[in-house]
Amino acid sequence: MGLPPQDQAASPTPTVESGGAAPVLSIEHLSRAFGGVLALDDVSFAIEQGEVHGLLGENGSGKSTLIKILAGYYAPEEQASLQVNGRPVRLPLAPGQARGLGISFVHQHLGLVPELNVLDNFIVGELAQGRATRPVSWSAEARRVRGILESFGLHLDPRATVGELSQVDRARLAIVRAVEEIKENLQGDGEARGLLVLDEPTVFLPREGIDQLFALVRDVVARHASVLFVSHDLDEVQAITDRVTVLRDGRLQGTVRTAETSGKALVAMIVGKDLEEFEAEPRGGSDRGQALVVRGLCGGGVEDLTFSIERGEILGITGLIGSGFEVIPYLLYGARQAEAGKVALGDDELEVSSLDPRRMLEGGVVLLPGDRQLLGSVGELTVGENLMLPVLSEYASVGVLHPRALRKVSKGLLSEYDVRPSNPEAIYHSLSGGNQQKALLAKWLQTDPSLVLVHEPTQGVDVGARQQIFAMFDRAAREGLAILCASSDYDQLARICDRVLVFGSGKIVAELRREDLTKNNIAERVYGAMSLNPQQPEDPNG
Amino acid sequence: MASDTVNSTLPEGSPPPYDPRGAGSGSAGESVRKALLTGVSRYGLIGVWAIVIVVFSILRPDTFPTTANLQNILGTQAVLLVLALALVAPLMAGDFDLSVAFVMAFSSIMVAKLNVDQHWPILVAMLAALVAAFLIGTVNGLLIVGLGIDSFIVTLGVGTLVFGFTEWISNAQTISGVSPHLVEWVLTNRILGISMSFWYGLLLCFILWFLFQYTPLGRRFLFVGFNRNVSRLTGLRVDRLRIGALISSSVIAAIAGILYVGSQGGVEPTAGQSFLLPAFAATYLGATTILPGRFNAWGTFVAVYFLVTGITGLQLLGVQNFVQNLFYGAALVIAVALPRIFNRRRASEEAAAGT
Numbered sequence: 001m002g003l004p005p006q007d008q009a010a011s012p013t014p015t016v017e018s019g020g021a022a023p024v025l026s027i028e029h030l031s032r033a034f035g036g037v038l039a040l041d042d043v044s045f046a047i048e049q050g051e052v053h054g055l056l057g058e059n060g061s062g063k064s065t066l067i068k069i070l071a072g073y074y075a076p077e078e079q080a081s082l083q084v085n086g087r088p089v090r091l092p093l094a095p096g097q098a099r100g101l102g103i104s105f106v107h108q109h110l111g112l113v114p115e116l117n118v119l120d121n122f123i124v125g126e127l128a129q130g131r132a133t134r135p136v137s138w139s140a141e142a143r144r145v146r147g148i149l150e151s152f153g154l155h156l157d158p159r160a161t162v163g164e165l166s167q168v169d170r171a172r173l174a175i176v177r178a179v180e181e182i183k184e185n186l187q188g189d190g191e192a193r194g195l196l197v198l199d200e201p202t203v204f205l206p207r208e209g210i211d212q213l214f215a216l217v218r219d220v221v222a223r224h225a226s227v228l229f230v231s232h233d234l235d236e237v238q239a240i241t242d243r244v245t246v247l248r249d250g251r252l253q254g255t256v257r258t259a260e261t262s263g264k265a266l267v268a269m270i271v272g273k274d275l276e277e278f279e280a281e282p283r284g285g286s287d288r289g290q291a292l293v294v295r296g297l298c299g300g301g302v303e304d305l306t307f308s309i310e311r312g313e314i315l316g317i318t319g320l321i322g323s324g325f326e327v328i329p330y331l332l333y334g335a336r337q338a339e340a341g342k343v344a345l346g347d348d349e350l351e352v353s354s355l356d357p358r359r360m361l362e363g364g365v366v367l368l369p370g371d372r373q374l375l376g377s378v379g380e381l382t383v384g385e386n387l388m389l390p391v392l393s394e395y396a397s398v399g400v401l402h403p404r405a406l407r408k409v410s411k412g413l414l415s416e417y418d419v420r421p422s423n424p425e426a427i428y429h430s431l432s433g434g435n436q437q438k439a440l441l442a443k444w445l446q447t448d449p450s451l452v453l454v455h456e457p458t459q460g461v462d463v464g465a466r467q468q469i470f471a472m473f474d475r476a477a478r479e480g481l482a483i484l485c486a487s488s489d490y491d492q493l494a495r496i497c498d499r500v501l502v503f504g505s506g507k508i509v510a511e512l513r514r515e516d517l518t519k520n521n522i523a524e525r526v527y528g529a530m531s532l533n534p535q536q537p538e539d540p541n542g
Numbered sequence: 543m544a545s546d547t548v549n550s551t552l553p554e555g556s557p558p559p560y561d562p563r564g565a566g567s568g569s570a571g572e573s574v575r576k577a578l579l580t581g582v583s584r585y586g587l588i589g590v591w592a593i594v595i596v597v598f599s600i601l602r603p604d605t606f607p608t609t610a611n612l613q614n615i616l617g618t619q620a621v622l623l624v625l626a627l628a629l630v631a632p633l634m635a636g637d638f639d640l641s642v643a644f645v646m647a648f649s650s651i652m653v654a655k656l657n658v659d660q661h662w663p664i665l666v667a668m669l670a671a672l673v674a675a676f677l678i679g680t681v682n683g684l685l686i687v688g689l690g691i692d693s694f695i696v697t698l699g700v701g702t703l704v705f706g707f708t709e710w711i712s713n714a715q716t717i718s719g720v721s722p723h724l725v726e727w728v729l730t731n732r733i734l735g736i737s738m739s740f741w742y743g744l745l746l747c748f749i750l751w752f753l754f755q756y757t758p759l760g761r762r763f764l765f766v767g768f769n770r771n772v773s774r775l776t777g778l779r780v781d782r783l784r785i786g787a788l789i790s791s792s793v794i795a796a797i798a799g800i801l802y803v804g805s806q807g808g809v810e811p812t813a814g815q816s817f818l819l820p821a822f823a824a825t826y827l828g829a830t831t832i833l834p835g836r837f838n839a840w841g842t843f844v845a846v847y848f849l850v851t852g853i854t855g856l857q858l859l860g861v862q863n864f865v866q867n868l869f870y871g872a873a874l875v876i877a878v879a880l881p882r883i884f885n886r887r888r889a890s891e892e893a894a895a896g897t
Contacts, residue, residue, distance in 0.1 A: 333775070335774075335775055357777055358777045358778075358779065361777040362777075367775060369775065374769070374771065374772075375771050376772065376775075378765055378768040378769045380768060380835065381765070381768060385761060385764070389761065389776050389778075392758035392762075393758050396757065396758055399758075400756055400757060401756050401757055401758060401761075403756070
């Protein structure tokens with residue numbers, strides 16, 4: 001597999017800083033299964049004192065499962081063991097137990113209350129702990145908090161409303177609060193060292209904010225605690241971490257020293273080898289006409305985006321989370337308001353600000369959202385009810401539904417799209433993920449659209465259904481349907497797409513055509529997106 | 543996940559692995575058990591109702607199981623039935639309407655005032671009350687949907703406002719002497735010995751059942767109530783549907799008000815309050831039967847008459863008046879708690895089964 005050196009992570013060599021002291025955190029044989037599938041498979045690694053340790057991996061690699069086990073949300077399988085500061089800790093951890101051990105978390109959404117001020121947010125944890133009626137001296141607290149923030153180089157007014165702070169200051173506030181929590185919890189335990197877990201803290205930050213954040217992280221590591229830095233952004237991991245642990249498909253790929261490992265080697269560890277070439281026959285030719293032309297689209301982190309999609313084409317869009325690709329289906333459907341830009345749909349030119357789902361549906365555009373539970377369906381209702389919702393008026397005369405016709409048609413659709421059971425009366429959420437998605441595909445394709453916008457179409461879908469969905473896309477494209485597929489599943493994109501646009505920081509940074517479409521090529525462009533930017537895109541104007 | 547590896551070992555063109563959930567589930571015994579469970583949850587309330595009837599018939603054989611009592615039970619509580627039915631559409635579409643009881647009192651005062659003091663023809667007075675209710679419903683809708691304020695607080699405020707108006711225009715006095723035509727057509731005319739008001743309520747029940755069950759409108763309300771995002775992304779006019787439901791509840795509440803005035807011949811301004819809780823109790827209890835988990839017209843019908851039967855029986859036993867509130871309150875609490883308990887048990891069973 002050509003892995004970089006130091007593959008065996010269970011017994012890392014001591015780092016320079018720690019001088020042989022016990023690791024802050026040491027995990028061994030950590031596994032966790034969901035419904036028979038291992039989300040984490042025998043993972044072992046250790047975080048030394050005074051290091052920034054990166055945790056890298058794609059979506060679904062097991063990163064978040066690992067964090068959730070530490071946070072006490074999930075229990076690991078039995079054989080796992082955990083040591084904190086060299087002392088064994090019994091698993092599973094209870095929610096909040098890690099805090100008492102000196103492990104604090106800062107999640108992507110920071111856990112701040114934007115309506116309250118800096119002081120309230122800072123001491124909310126202490127207020128939650130103490131006696132409910134203990135009087136609070138607000139001016140003394142304000143002085144204390146200001147002092148703490150200053151000691152980290154943060155010049156914030158404790159009375160400022162958090163919602164009005166910049167993104168970076170909010171992130172730094174959350175980090176300082178977490179560090180203070182660690183210090184408090186470790187008081188009176190001279191030996192123990194703390195651990196700050198940063199779970200994708202930079203996703204919402206502008207570039208220039210990241211440097212400020214990293215300065216704070218270095219300060220924290222130097223003076224207070226080790227840091228576990230969870231990310232899928234390679235550049236950032238290379239910039240801030242001392243060592244990196246990489247997960248793929250729930251398995252440990254290795255723990256390596258960042259300085260000794262190239263970006264290319266890290267990408268190889270993250271995505272693995274191309275296991276197979278995609279099989280679909282090439283589709284169609286030229287002169288099919290444009291299904292959709294997008295000009296100057298702005299909004300949701302996307303800047304001045306221009307691209308088009310032909311009839312009968314499957315266009316993939318991808319990038320890291322936060323690069324903007326994932327909002328595009330929602331912007332184009334009017335599910336989320338865009339700021340500026342125009343779309344041409346057939347002969348109609350529309351301002352994006354005027355887009356709404358109803359209008360797009362009339363224009364033959366449909367959306368299969370990534371979140372089936374919250375945006376795609378009503379799980380408590382039946383499959384038939386979900387399936388037929390968009391076409392009810394076609395099965396009604398003088399405003400009265402024909403239940404028999406509805407039942408017959410929905411039964412037919414369910415067997416055509418191989419939804420099992422093909423029973424329209426079944427409750428939608430009792431179906432497996434794959435069958436749920438096939439039913440939604442049937443729901444929309446029966447309206448005979450000209451453009452399908454999809455987001456992560458095979459997330460939570462079993463292998464067999466995944467193949468079937470690919471085949472359905474392929475068949476629909478051959479019949480002239482245009483499909484825009486936003487996904488971070490490179491394997492999927494390589495299999496089904498005619499063309500893939502790679503996004504970085506809200507812009508297209510590369511365009512890959514059919515002949516270059518392999519899982520690895522896409523991954524390299526995606527992880528290279530940050531470092532390539534803002535240089536020339538790979539294939540300008542394709 | 544492991545999917546990638548499985549994928550790669552799958553020979554090309556092989557059929558997809560069979561999804562075990564699709565298989566005809568379980569043994570015959572299990573399907574019988576399932577059918578039984580569905581039956582119990584669907585018709586359980588009717589069963590309890592029957593038991594209540596039997597128990598009271600045994601305890602009070604002379605006064606309870608009589609035609610006169612049946613006619614009385616059905617005839618006198620039609621106002622509550624109509625008011626409870628008014629709540630079905632907005633609750634289905636996911637919004638509270640606490641103003642219905644006040645709108646009901648307002649429209650009955652309006653009819654009485656316009657007819658008795660202003661000498662308007664009764665039909666014109668009724669029409670005016672319906673128009674006023676339409677406007678109140680529109681205000682509710684615009685505040686809730688247009689400004690995005692919580693329906694609970696909007697309808698509480700608007701309802702209180704309407705109550706204030708009701709007291710104002712009536713000088714907080716009872717108004718009596720409403721057109722005998724109305725009284726005739728609501729109370730004294732009977733079919734099968736039951737007042738017309740019952741038959742109007744039954745007719746409304748039919749109409750709503752048909753609308754909710756056999757038109758696209760009903761399905762749309764259902765989806766809007768369960769998930770507004772899904773509805774919007776499927777092209778439903780979510781805002782219009784919600785406003786429409788709130789207007790319909792006000793207008794139906796006004797119909798309840800007209801029936802109220804007709805069955806009493808007059809009206810006191812505080813008439814509305816005592817109806818609010820029973821109406822909610824009935825709609826929520828109704829959502830546990832016939833179509834469990836969904837607010838529905840026939841369920842509401844069953845629930846109203848179940849509650850009324852219970853209270854009438856208790857009164858015949860000589861129990862004091864406060865028992866009404868005990869009964870309605872308990873029914874509402876049980877109606878909202880029961881499905882939760884049921885669902886939790888089902889969820890834990892599913893988890894145990896490893897699905």
